[in-house]
Amino acid sequence: MDDTVRRREEAPIAAPHVPEPAPSPVPAPSPAPAALTAPAPRRAKSPDTDPGLPHRRWWTPYLFLLPGLVMVVLFSLWPFVNTVILSLTDAQILKGGRFVGLENYGRALGDPDFWTATVNSVVYLAVVVPCLVLLPLALAVLVQRKIPGIGFFRSAFYTPVIASAVVVGLIWQWVLRSDGLVNTVFEKLHLISGPVPFLTDSTMLLVSAMIVTIWKGLGYYMVFYLAALGNVPTSLYEAAALDGAGAVRRFLSITIPSVKPMMLLVGTLSAISALRVFTEIYILGGESGGPGGGARTLPFLIRQVGLGFAGETGYAAAISILLFLLTLVFSLLGHRLSKGDER
Amino acid sequence: MSVTAACGVGGAEGSAAEGQPKRTGKVSGQITFRTLQLKPNFTAYVQGVIDAFEKKYPDVKVTWEDVPGDGYNEKLVADAQAGGLPDVVNLNTDSFQLLGDRGMLADVAELDPKVAKEYVPGAWDQYKLPGKRDGVYAYPWYVTPEILTYNKELFADAGLDVNKPPTSVEQFFDYAERIAGASGGRYTAFMADPKGRLPGDWQKMGVPILNKEKNAFVFDTPKAVEWVQRMKKLYAMGAMPKESLTKADDLAQLYGAGKLVFGPGSPGILKDVKRNSPAAYGKTQVAKAVTGKLGHIGIYTQSLGVRKDTKHPDAAAEFAKWVTNGPNQVAFSKQVTIYPSNAKGLADPYFADQGDGKDPETMARTVGAEELKSAQLDANTPVEWTTQVGDAVVREMQKGIRGEEDATAAVKNAQEAANKILAQQKKRQ
Numbered sequence: 001m002d003d004t005v006r007r008r009e010e011a012p013i014a015a016p017h018v019p020e021p022a023p024s025p026v027p028a029p030s031p032a033p034a035a036l037t038a039p040a041p042r043r044a045k046s047p048d049t050d051p052g053l054p055h056r057r058w059w060t061p062y063l064f065l066l067p068g069l070v071m072v073v074l075f076s077l078w079p080f081v082n083t084v085i086l087s088l089t090d091a092q093i094l095k096g097g098r099f100v101g102l103e104n105y106g107r108a109l110g111d112p113d114f115w116t117a118t119v120n121s122v123v124y125l126a127v128v129v130p131c132l133v134l135l136p137l138a139l140a141v142l143v144q145r146k147i148p149g150i151g152f153f154r155s156a157f158y159t160p161v162i163a164s165a166v167v168v169g170l171i172w173q174w175v176l177r178s179d180g181l182v183n184t185v186f187e188k189l190h191l192i193s194g195p196v197p198f199l200t201d202s203t204m205l206l207v208s209a210m211i212v213t214i215w216k217g218l219g220y221y222m223v224f225y226l227a228a229l230g231n232v233p234t235s236l237y238e239a240a241a242l243d244g245a246g247a248v249r250r251f252l253s254i255t256i257p258s259v260k261p262m263m264l265l266v267g268t269l270s271a272i273s274a275l276r277v278f279t280e281i282y283i284l285g286g287e288s289g290g291p292g293g294g295a296r297t298l299p300f301l302i303r304q305v306g307l308g309f310a311g312e313t314g315y316a317a318a319i320s321i322l323l324f325l326l327t328l329v330f331s332l333l334g335h336r337l338s339k340g341d342e343r
Numbered sequence: 344m345s346v347t348a349a350c351g352v353g354g355a356e357g358s359a360a361e362g363q364p365k366r367t368g369k370v371s372g373q374i375t376f377r378t379l380q381l382k383p384n385f386t387a388y389v390q391g392v393i394d395a396f397e398k399k400y401p402d403v404k405v406t407w408e409d410v411p412g413d414g415y416n417e418k419l420v421a422d423a424q425a426g427g428l429p430d431v432v433n434l435n436t437d438s439f440q441l442l443g444d445r446g447m448l449a450d451v452a453e454l455d456p457k458v459a460k461e462y463v464p465g466a467w468d469q470y471k472l473p474g475k476r477d478g479v480y481a482y483p484w485y486v487t488p489e490i491l492t493y494n495k496e497l498f499a500d501a502g503l504d505v506n507k508p509p510t511s512v513e514q515f516f517d518y519a520e521r522i523a524g525a526s527g528g529r530y531t532a533f534m535a536d537p538k539g540r541l542p543g544d545w546q547k548m549g550v551p552i553l554n555k556e557k558n559a560f561v562f563d564t565p566k567a568v569e570w571v572q573r574m575k576k577l578y579a580m581g582a583m584p585k586e587s588l589t590k591a592d593d594l595a596q597l598y599g600a601g602k603l604v605f606g607p608g609s610p611g612i613l614k615d616v617k618r619n620s621p622a623a624y625g626k627t628q629v630a631k632a633v634t635g636k637l638g639h640i641g642i643y644t645q646s647l648g649v650r651k652d653t654k655h656p657d658a659a660a661e662f663a664k665w666v667t668n669g670p671n672q673v674a675f676s677k678q679v680t681i682y683p684s685n686a687k688g689l690a691d692p693y694f695a696d697q698g699d700g701k702d703p704e705t706m707a708r709t710v711g712a713e714e715l716k717s718a719q720l721d722a723n724t725p726v727e728w729t730t731q732v733g734d735a736v737v738r739e740m741q742k743g744i745r746g747e748e749d750a751t752a753a754v755k756n757a758q759e760a761a762n763k764i765l766a767q768q769k770k771r772q
Contacts, residue, residue: 090770093420178585200585200745286589288538288734291741292748308730309416309441310768 086317097314104318114319116294117301118326120206124213124297125274125330131214132221132270133263139218140225141255154226158219165216169283172212173199176284199284202294209280209295217273221266228262229255261338268334275327278303298323364449364649364656371402372655374430374662379645382409388678396665403658416441423447428650430659431666434481436469439646440726443472443480449649452479454660461668465642465718466684473557481646482667483684485675488711488718489632489640492606492613492703494598496626501525501604508630512547515633516573522604523582533605534594535574535583537740542728544570546721547635553725558769560727563758571743571750578744588741599623608632610707611680617704629706631714634722640714641722644684680704682715689715727765735760 087104091097108114143154160168175181176198183195198208232254240250256263278299281289289296289304296304298319306316381389393405408429410418416438422428423442434442442448451470452459459467459479466483495505501522509515519532526532542552542562550566553559577583584597598606599620606627607613617624632640647663649656665671669687676683676693683689694712698705736757743753 093417173586195585197585200588286586288589288738288741291589291738291745293734293738293741304734305731309437310729310731312731312767 083317083320086314087321088318089314090312091314091317093309093311093313100314104315105322107315108319108322113293113296113301114322117296117298118322120295121275121277121297121323121326124206124210124277125271127210128213128217128274129267129270131210132217133267135214136218136221136266137225137259137263139222140229141251143222144226144229154222157222160216161219163216165279166283168212168216169280172208172215173284176208200291202290202292205281205285205290205295208284209277212280212284213274213277217270221270224262224266225259228259232258264334264338267337268331271330271334272327275299275323275330298326362446362651363453364651364653366454366657366660368657369402370400370657370661372658373404373406374653374655374658375406375408376431376662376666377429377433378407378409379415379433379435380409380412385675385678388675392666392671396662399665400658400661403655403662405662430650430653430655431663432648432650433484434646434648436643439470439481439648442648443470447651448480449651449653449656449660450478450480451482451649451660451663452477454649454656455664458482458664461685461687463642463684463686463689463715463718465715465720466644468720469642469644469723470646481648482663484645484647484667485672485681486642486644486684486715487609487611487681488642488715489608490610490707490711490714491608491630491632492598492627492707493630494601494604494606494623494626495628497522497526497530497601497604498628505628508628509633510631511635512544512570512633513573513635516577519577519582519605520580523577523580526581528581530602530604531584531597532577532582533603534587534597535578535744536587536590537574537737537744538733541733541736541740542724543641543722547633547637549636553727557725557727558765560732560758560761560765562761563754567754568750571740571753574740574744575746575750579746588744595619601626610704610711613704613707614680624703627703629703629710631710637719637722639717639719639722641724642684642715642718642720643723680707682708682712684715727768729764729768731764732761735764 086097088099088101089097090100090103139157143150143157173180177183178195178197178200180198182198183192186192186196196204198204236254236258237250240254245253275297276299277297281295281297281300285291285295287304289300293304302316302319302323305311305319306313376393378389389407389409393407397403397405416435419428419432419434419438420441423445428442428447439448462483466486467479469483470479470481472478472480491508493508498505501518502525503518503521509518515533522530522532542550545562545567546552548566548570550564550570551561554561578585578588584603594603595607595612595615597603599616601623606623607616613624613627613629616627634640647667649659649663653659667685669683669685669691672683672685672688673691673693675681676688682694683691689712694708696705697709700706739748739753739757739760742748743750748756
């Protein structure tokens, strides 16, 4: 042990608050950097100076990270890598499969079912995302007011969020089926001559599923906006009011710019959710994805392709990777928009 | 042990006879027995069967494990891959095919040459594997037959004779047309659900499903086109609930509410109708299933397979035979709506007793048991009709029934899609 080290071991007892020199034999160029940099190598590379604590090693912090890291590798990273590997094979549930290169990807790109599902997923996103960015904001502005009983409305709007997607789907199924609530009411009011095929026409089914997704997402994103609105200084509104700005002007000039980062976040999150939609279509339209499978989205197709003992795991994995890439594109788009906003 | 076991399930296709266990004549050892979701409802029954076996063979110890239905096949596959398959295991049609094809199961006909005659012929033959000689790779266990049930009040309301149920698919459609015409939208005839109706309806109409080599679907025939045309007409007339074209999960509910004339095709669901809708149950008439040109129903039994590399083949084979013997299957049938695959069991007076001829459940038992005696495999869904093939055909049928596609085109496209999938499946084998 050299003198420097011995001094450091003794130092805390004599003067615990005095910054110590770095262990490096090279002297620090100035007192200020020495004072800033000295403690870091001391904690990282030498035994702790507190005699009451066990010795620390450089890898101690990593030890704390290890459990989480193991979980991430096991349950996120490895499945992803495995999916990529699978997508390059003709694997089935019980057959490891042979390496087929990019054959599955080529097949997907030439498969009309894949393109129908992709178009459905993108249309779903294009309709659902703007609604989920704007409607919850409007809702949040309404329930933000501190008036008696507003807590009830906030809870009511949030209820669909905590209800399971299956329960929500079943409720809407009874609302939208040929002899369901909506059709019965419309028929009683003589607004329609025959039932509207909400669930038995592919396009209508997709629209019905979108309505359910939006209805279920309203309360969820409303809470996001409530948090954002809570951070907008009321003095801004007061000043604007004094300047004669009306409610609409205040909303456009103060509220919207203040919650814009949250709008981008909601947009990104809802886009990712929209690309993953499955349950609504499955519950409302059955396991074929509507008549003729016309309302199938990409996750729906992945399930259908890979299901059962004869299911094509490799092909399903390839479609999963394509869905991942699509999601990545929209996520990066959201990221780019938010960066642009910051600038 | 052959390479089969070492390779897990991945190897040794077509080599079922290799590594066949040899009987020693000494029934002893510790064996494991896996069932599918029988606990806790049937714990007493199964444990009773095990206890009686252990009493008969004191040198045998049976360890029973019961696995939930969800993901049962996946667990079986995982165990098979890890070499941890139980000595005696409950298999359904899918898992039997999967393990049998890959040479994981013992040939029970070889282990037990005299046992064949104890089972209903259709049931015993179900466990033969194509291309694997006369081997039989599982003991047939309990079975659920197909029956016809209908609401006799609505049947009569539509001007139909309650005592003359339909016997062919074409007649069934004729009746449905009468029902749709008479109901005025108050009730419907049957669930559209092409997935549940095909390929059964086609087989009953005499439509061939596969060629002789079983390497191509050949159902594109005028009869299949006729099926689509008739379904389309009936759907447009309102003979079926609109949503049943894509979903068929509320049959018992609709039938129970008196909105459907033809009810459950399985005796088991009658129990639900009895419990939840006593009024509809009281109006239920039971008849033989529509069998059309086939003249008999198919047979889908649960089975007990014996692991090929079991260390105790005598104990495992004797135990599987014990669980599936006549008295034990009859005792099981008295606890739940199932039927024995065992010929002696099926001949039990319990299955011939019609009571006063009025209780639907009792009638279902006698009708179902009678039908099982002549059940044949040619009425079963062929193994080539996989989930993916079924899905593809159903999608085309839905388009045809809704009128989005011409009936001829729908059948043609369905066959093309099915053959494409079949070719891919063959290519991967």
